[in-house]
Amino acid sequence: MDPFTRRTALRAAAVGTAGLAIAAPGVADAATDQARQRAFAAAAAEFGVPEQVLLGVSYLKSRWDANAGLPSRGAGFGPMHLTDLRTVAAGGSHHDKGTEDPRGDLARPALHPVEPRRAAPVAALQTVDLAAELTGASPDALRTDPAQNIRGGAAVLAHYQRQLGISGTDPADWYGAVSRYSGATDSTAAAFFADEVFNTITSGASRVTDDGQAVHLTATNVSPARGQLRALDLPAAARGDVEAPPGLSAEWIPAPYEKTKDGYGNYDKAERPQSQQITHIVIHDTECSYDVALGLVQDPTYLGWHYTLRSSDGHVAQHILTKDVGWHAGNWYVNAKSIGVEHEGFGAQGTWYTEAMYRASAKLVRYLADKYRIPLDRQHIIGHDNVPGTIPSTVAGMHWDPGPYWDWGHYFDLLGAPLHDWARHNTGLVTIKPDFATNQPGFTGCDTAGAACTLRGSSAVVLHTEPRDDAPLLKDPGLHPDGSPSTMDVADVGSRVAAGQRYAVAEIRGDWTAIWFLGQKGWFRSASGVPALGPAVTPKPGLATVPVYGRAYPEAEAYPANIPPQDLVPLQYTFAAGQKYAAGPLLPGEYYWATTFDPSTHVVVRGETEYMQIQFGHRVAYVKADDVVLGRA
Incomplete structure (x- = not known):
């Protein structure tokens, strides 16, 4: 470390x-x-x-x-x-939508779950x-x-x-x-x-x-x-093997680890943190009801995550032991080093989360962060929408939950790690920190494609190509390979930052600040950010550009003879000389080979290459530590 x-x-x-x-x-x-x-x-x-x-x-x-x-x-x-519940869609899951393979391991066939049948409304809802x-x-x-x-x-x-x-x-x-x-x-x-x-x-x-x-x-x-x-006259929850803090309502509802006609489901056995350090916690929403989510995670032909939280009361169900690897984030490197926490939700139709669920989630995540020594910051506590695509062809299909209406500022208050402004002057770094209630971007597509969403509080701040409100949005070649600008669609994260994320400042003009974002300058009103402290990376002298990766895999020479090396394919973005990006954790080059049902055959491949996680766009990315210079912004 x-x-x-x-x-x-x-x-x-x-x-x-x-x-x-x-x-x-x-x-x-x-x-x-x-x-x-x-x-x-x-x-x-x-x-x-x-x-x-x-x-x-x-x-x-x-x-x-x-x-x-x-x-x-x-x-x-x-x-x-x-x-x-009658007025809100009850079925489906965010894992059924788009082209994302929740496992994200290119050594195995892509996993594409089938949308389940919708659940009938129940009296409690x-x-x-x-x-x-x-x-x-x-x-x-x-x-x-x-x-x-x-x-x-x-x-x-x-x-x-x-x-x-x-x-x-x-x-x-x-x-x-x-x-x-x-x-x-x-x-x-x-x-x-x-x-x-x-x-x-x-x-x-x-x-x-x-x-x-x-x-x-x-x-x-x-x-x-x-x-x-x-x-x-309510029954007690079956706490069983659940890993949760005392006093939190939690029960053990296991995901199956069993063979199916197409392979096996729906996670991989491991021995974390002895086998690999757990470095991240990924925040999801289910985009289905709690009961539907429980049915899905118990289906061996589906996929698995570690925890599900119920909206009405914050109740927690654990499905996979944290030592094991879930299939949830769409990126195998992230899956192998993270814990996935799903929150009951209905996508853009349901746009807010209950305080009971926020509190229960914060208690659970604080417990897990303490257990595995995970820092309570936005470099380590990330949304599914912050997980990068693995290679260029998977970027467009990555998911965007928990979305722009998750209140990251309030969540970190409950975690006991508020998004403070540690500095009082320009430091070269900025933490995004809008006022949630009054920050109301004009998103579209919550109910109907292209239709305006109801204006309401959001953690998201939209970036522009110039310091004015009517300037175009930035371009994201991964999400819009045709070269068109990003949009205000609620699912389009191509020109959007969120509360708690930290970026390197590129320029300041009047009431506007520009940050480095996907190789471009993105402008936002300075009132939505506060000066931050921390490191940033720049390309090493003599390098015109630095490759940016979606997974931090080891060099080919590190793989044993019986394990095919995973290609180190850069993403379709440019990190050029003169640009800076806020640095997150230093991470080892690792690949967890777990393609069979028998965990005795699983191997953690470790290389000499080290990677620096950077806040490159809305999503994080990885650069080789040998390609960059680490210093204070």
Whole structure:
């Protein structure tokens, strides 16, 4: 491990032990609209629900946001996350779409999963129906009108309380109803959600929502009646061999490792970290419901990832031991050195994630990062959309989840590693850090190709060829080999950066900053970035260009006689003299030969070549360490 990576790891391990804090921007001034605060108070009074409980439940679902009436990744709507699976596609998976081979090992035939049948809606995912029956409001109003949505959520909570035969407005007596509101099907998950709600009530929270509403929950010390959970008669989760922190709702639902008529599925046995160091955690979304995802990962003809998280309550299912290699990222080098974490979601149709899932994911990822000494930064905690294509022909088919609406800034707050601006002046590096709520790029294609998406908060910042808003977007020859510019399609990452990513500054003009991006200067408004500290790489003197790779494989001489060398094929991009790119970890040249069902035949091929991971575009890439000079930007 190089000195910079070692220092980063030590710093990350330190911050990783910090407790989760309520991520709240703070109360706005008196001029900010407080209609939502009044809506919570009115609904609490109308249905006899303690206002703290109503606010706490809503915070764990949506952080009180309206999300422009759009569904969550778990088919939930509005501040109270009333669910309506009928209105959101229930089938498919992001692994079924595009041309990406999730295994990404060119030594084996490409793996192209078949789209599964759609799942029928279930009662637990149709709380909007119950809310409509209890309030008389229409399902459409409950989905799109925040005040009606809050009424609906209060009515459902009160209904659950009546079913338990409990009366009164003492918040402590609402633990059972809150547990049931989670939608959990086991007692562990229900308790996790309820405990997070009551922890929020005890800590208090204040923030301004995505539509400018100031909402405040006064800290109230409550000792909830946890014994009420027994009245729900929910089974305990089968924790089994699960690798997760204590207190997190998690169970073991194994992916099969078995032979099929076409080979075997749906992961590879390994002995990490003894065989290979685990260096990355890859954040995915499923683009299908949680239940569909569980069915897929248990199908030996499909593929495998390590964890799936449920949207409604943050419940975690583990499918593959972290020592083994999943087929999930579309790049075998990344798969062999990473852990894949899927989050329940429906692609562009569902554009936001619940707070319960963010919190559960952050607890899980912090645990894994601490276990494997993975630094908590965007060089090591990456999205599927940051994984590079393996060779030029696979670049266009790589996936783009979790997409531009994943709140990386909030996620790193929960990880205990906030995206700080460590420097106060131009350092030659910049960390992308837009204000999520007010940064609303005009993407297209969320529902219909070419149609405008509803404007809403995003982690993504769009790059231009010149320092003006109407300038063209950059070109990405991997995604657009015809030479046309990138587009504003929600899936097109060819001219887009995201919160937490770090880039080398190429130029500054007035209120605009240019960064080096895919061999070009990409301009964005400087307010969406902060000066950063860290190393950068440039071509060694005398080199006009440096090859850029999508996988960090060893030189041909390193392979044993019985293992065919993997070709070192550069990607179709140019890293020219005079350009700089932010440096990530120094990585060994390795190839995991695992083409048979018998793990005793698997071999880790190690070479002398070392690679530097760089932030080259929206995706990372690799350059040979001998081709570049590493220094401070």
